Every structure is written in structure tokens, then in C-alpha cells.
Amino acid sequence: MLLIKQLGGSLEEQIAGLLHDVSHTAFSHVIDFVLDNKAEDYHEEIFMNVIMNSEIPIILKKYNYDYEHLLFNTWNLLEQPAPDLCADRVDYTLRDMYTYGQASLEEIQLFLNDIIVHQGKMCLQSFERAEWFVKTYYQEVLDFFMDPLNIYAYDKLAQTLKLALDKKIITLTDFLKEDHELIELMKSSNDRQVQSLLKQLHPNVKVRVDQTEFDIHQKNKTRLIDPLLYHENQLIRASELLENVREMNVAAKEKFQQGVFVKIL
16 A cells, blocks of 8 residues: 555555455465465455455445445556566565565665656666566565475465365354464364374474475465566566576576475474
8 A cells, every 4th residue: 555655556546455455364375275276366256255244345435435446446556467566566575575584674665766657557767676676576485485394384284274174163254264263263173183283383393395205295376577677768578688587587487387395304
């Protein structure tokens, strides 16, 4: 919302940005692995239902906003298909990378100051900032999302939730609860299989990448980034101007296609 505001987006688009992720479930994208949803978009599938069963339409109507237009419209700054920049993609990358200590406030501010909107699209002006964001984005979606310990956690938690779902210990509606509430529902069951899987989720797990003797092979949704650069009065993909960006994209695509092979030690 604040990024859209900074870039001159309308109040309606700011509100859409504020509400954009309200339908994310407990443990976020883990549910996509529970349901074997390759597109990793379950939160988008239930978005309308979550909104309609909340007070949000009433609140928006009170302030004379057409909630259907506001929430189900296509907003250019808020969301764009990969590999473009958009407020959603920029937001989670900067927020997460700052939290993980991989991006400083100074670097983030330099990047934000470099963004402009041209022909309705978010783009960058500086080669340096473009390279920095591509590198930072891949630290998020490759180095963190596909870290072997994270792969283990996703796999084991998804297994546990799927089993609890199959045994009717939890329901799909329960995924709209908080993380800890869902865990407590499973902990309070007397099911031995569920309890056994829960015990495998602890902070002392040791894993390594091993393509020969692996216990888990997981492929994540392909997430590529190739920002538009405003260069010599036209929009050009960063990869067309910067060799580093081109190489990072080739490497990223290869890793997404290969997936991660994890050996539990």
C-alpha cells in the first residue's frame, strides 16, 4: 500500500494493496504443497470467498467504494506477471531480505528512490539498482525459499497437515486460523501418526543437499525477475543490457527446473 502511494497510485489501488494478501492461510504457501497446487495460488483462489465472508465489503460501502471494482480489478502497480516489478513482488522481497539481514535500509532506500512509473509500469533508472534487486530477489526465492532446511520444513509440515486433513483432525476452513492454532489442533489429537510427524518438526534437524542419496526432492514455482529499465527514453529488459542479470536468470531458471534434493542426516 505504501509503495503504491509513493508511486502515485490512486487511493483505490492503495486499498487494494492493503487487502491484497488477506486470504493467505496459516503457514502461507505450505497449503499449496498440502493440496499439490503447482501454481502456488490457493490464497488467490479463495480471495473472493474470504472477502465476502468478512466485514470488508460493508466497510468499503460505508465510504462509498465499489468493493467489486476495487478488489477484483487489475491494478498495474500492485500486480504484474513475472518477470516484471510490481508492488507485491517488491514488498515481500525487501521486507523479507531486511528481516533476514540481507539488505540494509540504506540499500532499500536507494532502490526505492530509483523506481519510476513509465507507461503504467514500474521500472528502474539505474543499472546498479537493477542488478542489486535481481541479486536480492534471487537470495529470497532461491537461497531462502529453496534452502534445504526450508525444503525439509515445508515437506514435513505439508505431510503432517495433509494427514490431519485426511483424518478430519483439521478442515480446510481451519487454515484461516493462526499458525499456532492449527498446530494446537493437531497436537491435541490422539492420532499417533500425526504426533509422530509433528515430532519431526524441531530446531535441531540436520540436512544437506545430495542429488545421489536424497530423502526429499522438491520443485518450487518458477519465480524469475527481469526488471524493466528506463534507458534512452524507452523501456528495455535489464537482461538485454546487463550480462550479470542475464547470467543470474539463466542460473535461476536451471535451479527451478532441477529442484532441490535433500538428504536428512
